[in-house]
Amino acid sequence: MNACHYIWGAYGATFLILVAMAIVTYRKCRNSSQ
Amino acid sequence: MFSSLNTHLAKIFKTRNVLGFCKKILPLAGGITFISLLTGSMWGLLYAPADYQQGEIFRIMYVHVPASWWALGIYLLAAGFSTLGFISRIPIFFLTAKAFAPIGAGFTVISLITGSIWGKPTWGTWWVWDARLTSMLILLFLYIGYLNLSYRTYNERALSTASIVLVIGSINIPIIKWSVDWWYTLHQPASLMRFARPAIHSSMLWPLLIMALGFGAYALTFGCLNLKSLIQERQQQRDNAE
Numbered sequence: 001m002n003a004c005h006y007i008w009g010a011y012g013a014t015f016l017i018l019v020a021m022a023i024v025t026y027r028k029c030r031n032s033s034q
Numbered sequence: 035m036f037s038s039l040n041t042h043l044a045k046i047f048k049t050r051n052v053l054g055f056c057k058k059i060l061p062l063a064g065g066i067t068f069i070s071l072l073t074g075s076m077w078g079l080l081y082a083p084a085d086y087q088q089g090e091i092f093r094i095m096y097v098h099v100p101a102s103w104w105a106l107g108i109y110l111l112a113a114g115f116s117t118l119g120f121i122s123r124i125p126i127f128f129l130t131a132k133a134f135a136p137i138g139a140g141f142t143v144i145s146l147i148t149g150s151i152w153g154k155p156t157w158g159t160w161w162v163w164d165a166r167l168t169s170m171l172i173l174l175f176l177y178i179g180y181l182n183l184s185y186r187t188y189n190e191r192a193l194s195t196a197s198i199v200l201v202i203g204s205i206n207i208p209i210i211k212w213s214v215d216w217w218y219t220l221h222q223p224a225s226l227m228r229f230a231r232p233a234i235h236s237s238m239l240w241p242l243l244i245m246a247l248g249f250g251a252y253a254l255t256f257g258c259l260n261l262k263s264l265i266q267e268r269q270q271q272r273d274n275a276e
Contacts, residue, residue, distance in 0.1 A: 003090040006155050010148040011075065014097040017147075018071075018252060021140045025256045025263075032263035032270070 040122045047126050049265055056258040063255040070248030077241035085238075094152040096241055100249040101144040102170070106207055108138030108253055109173060112180075113204045116197035128193035129268070131200060132184050133261035137253045139177035146170060157220050165213035166221035169206055176203035188268035 078096035085092035112131040119127035149167065150160045161167065176199060183196035214223045234242070 001155075003155065006091055006151050007079070007093050010094040010097055010151045011079070013147045013151070014101065014144050017140055017144050021137065022252075022256060025136075025259050029259045029263040032266040 040124070043118070043122045044124055047124055049126060052126055052130075053262060053265060056262050060255060060258055063251045063258065066251040067248055067255050070244050070251060074241050074245035074248050078245065082238050082241050083235075088156060091152065091155050092238075094148055096245045098145060098148040098152060099242060100246040101141045101148065103246060104249045104253055105138055105141040105145050105170075105173065106210060107250075108134050108141065108257075109177070109200070110204065110207060112138065113197075113200045116194075116200045119194060119197060120201070123190070125190040125193070126265075128190060128197055129188070129264050130257075130261055131197060132193060133264050134253065134257040135177060135180055135184070135200075136260065137257050139174065139181060141249065141253070142170065142174045142177060146174065153220075162220055164219040164221060165217040166210065166219050169210040169213050172206055173203075173210060176200070176206060179203075188264065188271055 074096060078093055082093065082096075084090050112135050115127045115131040115134075119125070119131070146167075149170075153162070154160050180196055180199045180203075183199060184193055187193060187196075213219060214221050
């Protein structure tokens with residue numbers, strides 16, 4: 001593996017977790033306000 | 035003295051005021067999150083110069099470092115709100131700690147994963163039980179312990195009991211911060227948050243600061259969204275009980 005793979009791996013994991021947390025939080029907020 | 039402080043705090047941190055603040059801040063914080071994370075990532079990945087020692091791999095810093103800073107920052111914030119809750123017995127402080135803790139736990143996971151990915155090409159290993167990495171893992175366990183204890187509860191007594199984990203666990207924060215100075219570790223010492231000039235050139239520093247702003251705004255956005263839903267859920271639980 002070269003540096004590029006590691007960099008994309010790190011950014012991919014980061015944004016995956018950020019987006020997942022955002023979706024879970026948003027859905028929780030939407031459900032609670034219904 | 036404490037009673038007058040409590041009266042002031044109770045006035046400022048009324049549930050209605052907190053909800054109003056959350057509603058006002060959400061679009062602004064959300065916008066800053068999106069713009070900062072996009073700009074910071076592009077700048078860090080495409081325009082920042084390569085490191086003279088590590089080459090391109092150092093670009094992982096732009097996600098690893100802000101996530102680590104805010105993992106610690108949110109923990110301190112949650113422990114601070116819990117302490118305010120203990121002093122004033124105002125439940126909103128415990129709810130705020132509960133709302134921000136999952137975001138901090140997520141940032142800790144990001145910090146550990148990206149650190150591990152960075153460690154493989156630079157140290158030759160994914161993981162090593164050195165002081166910085168181990169204390170960061172302990173931080174994750176503290177977050178998990180707190181989240182587990184406070185899960186699906188809005189009761190002030192239960193939340194304050196769970197918050198004891200946060201407050202006692204704060205002792206881990208200085209250990210994380212200075213572990214690289216106190217012990218010989220594979221992890222490099224601080225380049226920015228130190229009592230001397232930053233050991234990082236401005237061309238590399240700016241994208242880092244923008245990413246840090248993005249992560250902070252993300253925490254504020256989703257922490258506020260979480261707090262809003264916790265307040266509503268608590269209200270629903272009260273309504274159902276009546």
